[in-house]
Amino acid sequence: MATLSTYLNFDGTAEAAFNFYKSVFGGEFQTLQYIKDMPGGGSNFTEAERSRVMHVSLPIGGDSILMASDILPSVGHRLTVGNNTHINITPKDESEAKRLFDALSNGGQITMPLEKMFWGSLFGTCTDKFGIQWMINLPL
Structure with missing residues (x-):
């Protein structure tokens, strides 16, 4: 696999x-x-x-x-920070989801707060202080 x-x-x-x-x-x-x-x-x-x-x-x-x-x-390399890539993390539980979200968003920007969503997950998105976009997605 x-x-x-x-x-x-x-x-x-x-x-x-x-x-x-x-x-x-x-x-x-x-x-x-x-x-x-x-x-x-x-x-x-x-x-x-x-x-x-x-x-x-x-x-x-x-x-x-x-x-x-x-x-x-x-x-000739040029870096263009774009908005087309996110790294999705599925943590093991709610406490890990909160810890990871808080740490990754520290010094960055929260795009969508970590909250329970209508589709049944604890979900949030942020951009870290290095411009990398993260998704925390914990099915509940």
Whole structure:
């Protein structure tokens, strides 16, 4: 069976974002590699880009893994923060739903407060301080 993972891109803030996500979800990074860790030390990239994240991964429960990297402007990468991606989390219970929602929305923006919905779920949406959109959806 396939495993679904979410991959995010950042413009130089991947490490800060993932330290934040680690504080929310707990656990340890499976991987944290920088451009300078590439063969040749990333010598083809600017000095500032060598300290950017090449790949980071953080298990967030079960088989779910959150992964990311920083873009590399010197090779033409451009980051456009859009509104077409949400990460949906189905927590184990109401207390975890509230904890995750409060932590992820701290410093960000609540789009829809965490409330019991007509379809029978505890549901809320927020955008975290890094521009990533989250949905908390707990069927009741």
